[in-house]
Structures are given as C-alpha cells and as structure tokens.
Amino acid sequence: MTRPAETRQRIISAVLRIIGDDGVAGVTxxxxxxxxxVSLGSVTYHFATQQDLLKASLLHFVTEETRHFGELAKQNRGGCADFRQVVELVGQVADAMPVDSERIAPYELYLHAGRDPELRSAAAECFAAYDELAATVLTALGVPNPEKVAGAVVGLVMGLKLRALATGSGTDDLVDGLLMVARGAVEG
Known part of the structure; x- marks a missing residue:
C-alpha cells in the first residue's frame, strides 16, 4: 500500500512531467x-483545485533545486578561491542538469503565474528562495551588498538557462555573464 506522502509526490512529479511536455493546458x-x-480520486483527494496542484508542483521543484544548490554551495565553500572557479562550478552544474520535461516545467509555471494571480505567490516564494541562495554564495565571495546583486544574478542565470533550453546551447554564455556581473559587483 502506498503512503499518502508517496502518492502526493507521484502526483507532483507527474504534473511537472506533463507541464514540461505539453504546458499547463495539458494538465488534467x-x-x-x-x-x-494513481486513482483519479487520489488526485482530487490530495489537491482540491488545479491551482493547489500547480502551486505545490512549483514549490516542490524550487525546494528541491534550492536544497541541491545549497548542498553544492556548502561542499564547495572553501574549495573555490576566486570568481572564475565559482562561476565555472555553476556552469558545470548547469551542464550536468538534464534537459527534460521537469526542467522546462518551472518556466511554464512562471509564465502561467504572470496570468494567474493565485500562482504569483508561489512564484514569488520561489524567486525569494533563489535570491537567498544567490545572496549566500555572493556573501561567501565577498561581494558587497549581496542582496542587491542577487536578483540580477538569478535573472541572468534563469534567462541564460532558458536560452540554453530553447536553443540546445551550452552554458558558455552563463559562465561569461556571471563573471561579468560578479566582477562588476565587486568593483562597483
């Protein structure tokens, strides 16, 4: 017998795959x-509305991403002597991430949040988590006022990752862009 938490997780994972494959409109x-x-009743038992389901899926994805990147930051805190090493590590992580439907799904959900006020709070929580993680890394690098720079770094990473997903390109632009922003933040 499957536990409720396992069923809920299977539902969320399925939603992310469906959104990544066919967009939010594909979610039924x-x-x-x-x-x-799972049974049809399990879906409605765990999530009363589509909004609840979309919000939970987006928050789950970002919670897992933030946890993963937070662990990487802790593991490499003393191992990166300068910006280039840190940025190259970010590039390696971005390259290692598979381009699959679950990586595309958050972008679909963020766009959907632009049209749906009920999903905006979840999107705001997600970006706050990314900003906090970026500020932590920037602080470790000695960037002054890391909270001011964090949003720009997150925007750059997300935009360049979206570009890579859309074009099939690598992370060279990501590494170069991050180096430029990090150096400018320290010098500026």
Missing part, C-alpha cells in the same frame, strides 16, 4: 492519474 486530473499511476 485523468492524465495526472494515468501518469502517476
């Missing part, structure tokens, strides 16, 4: 149930 309770291998 029947499709979620089929993709997750």
């Amino acid at each position: 309770n029947r499709r979620i149930a089929q993709e997750a291998g």
